[in-house]
Amino acid sequence: MKIKKALLHLSIYIPDIVLFAVLIKHGVFDFSRSDHRFLGIVFFLVKILIHNLVYLLCFVRPFTVIKDVLMQFQRGRYSMADNFHVMKSSVCFGEILELLRSTGRYLDNLIGSQNDEIEKFRELYNNVILASNSYFVVLNSRDEIIFSNKSFSANFRYIDDEILGLKLEDVFYIIPGRLSDAIENVKKRGESAVLRKIKLISKRKISLIADIKISRVTIQGEKQYIVVLDDITSQWRKDYQISLISQISESIQRDDEVERILHAILTAVTSGSGLGFNRAMLFLYNDQKKALTGKMAVGPDSMEEAVQIWGAVQNEELNLMGSDNESVPSASAGNAFYKQVITSSFPINSDSLLVNVFNGRSPVHIYDASADPRVDPETREFTDVSEFVVVPLCSANKSLGVIVADNKFNGAPIYEDHVELLSIFASQASLSIDSYNSLSLVKERMEHIQAKQEAIIESEKMAAVGRIAAHIAHEIRNPLVTVGGYARRILQTVKKAPKGTEDIGKAASIILHESERLEKILSNVMDFSRPSPLIREYNNLNDVVKDTYYLLKNVFQERKITPVLELEQKLPLVKSDFNQLKQVVLNLLQNAMDATPTGGKITLKTGLTETHIFIRIRDTGSGISDEVMDKIFDPFFTSKITGVGLGLAVVKKIVNDHNGEIVITNNPEGGCQFSIELLRPS
Amino acid sequence: MSKILLVEDEKNQRELYAAELIDEGYEIDEASDGKMAVEKVKSNKYDLVVLDIRMPEMDGIEALGKILSRDKKIPIVIHTAYSNYKSNFMTWTADAYVTKSSNLDELKSKIAEILSTRNKV
Ligand SMILES: Nc1ncnc2c1ncn2[C@@H]1O[C@H](COP(=O)(O)OP(=O)(O)OP(=O)(O)O)[C@@H](O)[C@H]1O
Numbered sequence: 001m002k003i004k005k006a007l008l009h010l011s012i013y014i015p016d017i018v019l020f021a022v023l024i025k026h027g028v029f030d031f032s033r034s035d036h037r038f039l040g041i042v043f044f045l046v047k048i049l050i051h052n053l054v055y056l057l058c059f060v061r062p063f064t065v066i067k068d069v070l071m072q073f074q075r076g077r078y079s080m081a082d083n084f085h086v087m088k089s090s091v092c093f094g095e096i097l098e099l100l101r102s103t104g105r106y107l108d109n110l111i112g113s114q115n116d117e118i119e120k121f122r123e124l125y126n127n128v129i130l131a132s133n134s135y136f137v138v139l140n141s142r143d144e145i146i147f148s149n150k151s152f153s154a155n156f157r158y159i160d161d162e163i164l165g166l167k168l169e170d171v172f173y174i175i176p177g178r179l180s181d182a183i184e185n186v187k188k189r190g191e192s193a194v195l196r197k198i199k200l201i202s203k204r205k206i207s208l209i210a211d212i213k214i215s216r217v218t219i220q221g222e223k224q225y226i227v228v229l230d231d232i233t234s235q236w237r238k239d240y241q242i243s244l245i246s247q248i249s250e251s252i253q254r255d256d257e258v259e260r261i262l263h264a265i266l267t268a269v270t271s272g273s274g275l276g277f278n279r280a281m282l283f284l285y286n287d288q289k290k291a292l293t294g295k296m297a298v299g300p301d302s303m304e305e306a307v308q309i310w311g312a313v314q315n316e317e318l319n320l321m322g323s324d325n326e327s328v329p330s331a332s333a334g335n336a337f338y339k340q341v342i343t344s345s346f347p348i349n350s351d352s353l354l355v356n357v358f359n360g361r362s363p364v365h366i367y368d369a370s371a372d373p374r375v376d377p378e379t380r381e382f383t384d385v386s387e388f389v390v391v392p393l394c395s396a397n398k399s400l401g402v403i404v405a406d407n408k409f410n411g412a413p414i415y416e417d418h419v420e421l422l423s424i425f426a427s428q429a430s431l432s433i434d435s436y437n438s439l440s441l442v443k444e445r446m447e448h449i450q451a452k453q454e455a456i457i458e459s460e461k462m463a464a465v466g467r468i469a470a471h472i473a474h475e476i477r478n479p480l481v482t483v484g485g486y487a488r489r490i491l492q493t494v495k496k497a498p499k500g501t502e503d504i505g506k507a508a509s510i511i512l513h514e515s516e517r518l519e520k521i522l523s524n525v526m527d528f529s530r531p532s533p534l535i536r537e538y539n540n541l542n543d544v545v546k547d548t549y550y551l552l553k554n555v556f557q558e559r560k561i562t563p564v565l566e567l568e569q570k571l572p573l574v575k576s577d578f579n580q581l582k583q584v585v586l587n588l589l590q591n592a593m594d595a596t597p598t599g600g601k602i603t604l605k606t607g608l609t610e611t612h613i614f615i616r617i618r619d620t621g622s623g624i625s626d627e628v629m630d631k632i633f634d635p636f637f638t639s640k641i642t643g644v645g646l647g648l649a650v651v652k653k654i655v656n657d658h659n660g661e662i663v664i665t666n667n668p669e670g671g672c673q674f675s676i677e678l679l680r681p682s
Numbered sequence: 683m684s685k686i687l688l689v690e691d692e693k694n695q696r697e698l699y700a701a702e703l704i705d706e707g708y709e710i711d712e713a714s715d716g717k718m719a720v721e722k723v724k725s726n727k728y729d730l731v732v733l734d735i736r737m738p739e740m741d742g743i744e745a746l747g748k749i750l751s752r753d754k755k756i757p758i759v760i761h762t763a764y765s766n767y768k769s770n771f772m773t774w775t776a777d778a779y780v781t782k783s784s785n786l787d788e789l790k791s792k793i794a795e796i797l798s799t800r801n802k803v
């Protein structure tokens with residue numbers, strides 16, 4: 001009966017309990033929230049009150065007990081009922097209490113099972129975060145770190161909760177402007193932000209390049225910021241390497257110097273997270289010194305400088321080979337480290353580690369310089385660091401040098417994959433240098449060929465000029481000879497004519513003289529500028545002399561100069577160009593006549609020596625002073641008012657073309673002698 | 683008296699040379715281009731031809747060939763302002779090559795020399 005009654009009472013609450021269960025299940029009713037709990041209890045209370053209104057009105061004291069229970073409920077304690085046994089005696093209160101108790105147990109179970117689930121979820125969640133490469137921190141509105149995932153603490157070397165309460169500025173040396181701006185923005189507007197390729201270096205000397213996501217969440221009414229760092233350092237390195245190589249080959253096409261490539265190599269090795277080394281040094285083989293000599297060094301003198309450089313390169317995009325060399329992120333020229341490297345050299349015959357790597361052509365990784373027997377004292381002193389790598393710079397056919405890299409400042413261990421990357425890089429670089437060298441060789445040859453081509457074009461031009469000159473000469477000579485011819489005719493007519501026409505004769509002779517001078521210029525210029533092909537015939541030099549003499553026979557008479565011909569009758573024939581030899585004799589005769597005063601004598605002589613056959617023109621003129629002698633063959637050298645200065649230049653050219661010699665002697669009795677000596681035919 | 687055909691396109695020059703050669707005692711016939719010269723050689727008998735090279739209609743080189751193909755023995759003196767025709771092998775078939783000059787001594791002596799050797803034969 002009692003049970004029946006109790007069940008009857010309880011049955012009234014079943015729909016409500018079911019209702020709550022559904023609400024909880026769907027998350028509308030949240031037991032973890034005190035206000036929700038309170039509402040639920042009030043709901044039950046009101047129900048109980050309505051059902052038991054009569055009892056409640058009769059019994060005040062048990063009411064305070066119920067109030068007490070409710071207060072306990074409010075605090076989240078649902079399974080306390082034992083101390084209420086005292087109340088059992090009272091039927092209706094007993095029932096009520098029993099009811100409350102079972103409800104409490106039910107709720108307690110419910111909450112308990114939910115907690116388990118939350119715990120499970122949290123575990124899962126943490127695992128996911130841990131498993132990802134992302135580093136994860138939560139900041140509160142005062143920028144303090146209130147949570148960090150394990151990979152964050154582990155990567156940046158913080159133990160347990162050591163990091164909590166710190167700010168980002170305490171963790172990293174430099175917070176790039178882009179990052180702090182983005183955080184400010186997220187704070188103000190609440191929108192998430194994503195930043196790419198942010199370079200960071202931690203105070204515990206860890207550097208990385210990360211893509212960073214910042215988002216805002218509101219937890220228990222407080223705004224918090226989740227900062228997720230995706231480590232893209234290795235990806236970046238690869239991109240960097242590829243880009244660098246392409247930039248190197250580009251620079252080769254741009255015909256920049258090897259220096260530039262080398263500088264880029266070292267920069268790539270050290271620049272921040274490029275390959276991540278603190279310092280890099282380059283030694284190249286110097287053939288003259290027979291030694292590996294320090295060529296370049298990139299790296300700071302101290303950690304402070306390292307940090308500074310790091311900050312300076314923050315906003316640098318990938319542009320090592322950029323037009324502006326100053327923008328290359330490096331600390332090089334000027335610092336002590338740089339000076340130390342470029343003044344060092346390791347003789348190629350020494351047993352230095354660097355020389356051995358150079359010869360061995362494979363990289364060496366030294367872990368402990370002080371104990372490693374491969375490290376010679378000199379290298380040990382020079383590097384002054386326990387761990388470092390030496391990588392050869394060699395192309396297919398020859399070694400160029402070595403790169404030495406270390407982590408002197410942060411003492412970070414050098415991983416095998418870094419060494420590997422460095423060697424790949426070095427071989428790529430040497431390939432570039434090699435192709436640069438062969439390229440410049442090709443270039444050099446090209447230039448050589450080009451120069452030759454230009455010379456050919458130049459001589460072609462000369463030939464063209466010569467052809468034009470010949471044409472012009474022809475065009476001038478025709479009217480010239482007409483003018484001169486008529487002048488001569490006038491002159492001859494006047495000679496026979498009666499007296500009184502002397503003036504006409506004088507005028508005609510001036511015209512004649514001038515036109516003859518022009519004619520002479522023409523023939524000399526022509527023969528000088530246009531190399532007329534030699535006609536090789538067997539000629540008798542006596543004929544050359546006689547022909548020329550006949551040309552000038554009248555002039556001898558006019559000037560009252562006595563010609564003397566001493567021709568050797570038994571002259572062998574000489575292979576030569578008759579007209580050109582005539583030109584030689586003509587020019588020499590004219591000079592001799594110019595030098596010889598009236599009443600003088602010019603001797604034309606041919607003859608033989610043991611080796612030569614000669615033509616000699618000997619005058620009784622002024623002779624040639626030593627000073628003038630030096631210049632007589634120079635084109636356009638003349639001591640005459642009406643001279644052109646081409647006569648002897650032409651003589652020299654023609655005689656040279658005949659493999660002959662010109663011998664000039666001043667005669668003891670005055671005047672001089674020009675001897676043209678050709679080889680005697682065998 | 684030797685008869686000479688003077689081939690020269692420039693009237694002034696032709697008259698000058700004719701006068702000078704007549705003074706030397708030759709009989710002169712004139713032609714003002716190569717074509718006319720070839721015609722004249724066909725219908726007349728000359729002891730020698732003085733031939734210019736640069737001429738309109740037919741130049742001296744062509745005329746030289748035509749004249750020689752008709753009469754292999756007729757002596758020809760090339761008389762030109764161009765010294766570089768010396769390198770043209772056609773001109774080698776002529777008996778002499780004289781570069782024009784206001785001084786006609788060379789031309790005259792060449793003509794005299796050629797005619798005297800011919801007359802001896
Ligand atoms: N026989 C000589 N006696 C003295 N000086 C001579 C003699 N031959 C040449 N010279 C000197 O050499 C110079 C150069 O001679 P060259 O024949 O080259 O030129 P040119 O006679 O002055 O002028 P042109 O071009 O008209 O011949 C002459 O000006 C003269 O000073």
Ligand SMILES: [Mg+2]
Nearest residue numbers: 590591647648
């Ligand atoms: Mg001279």
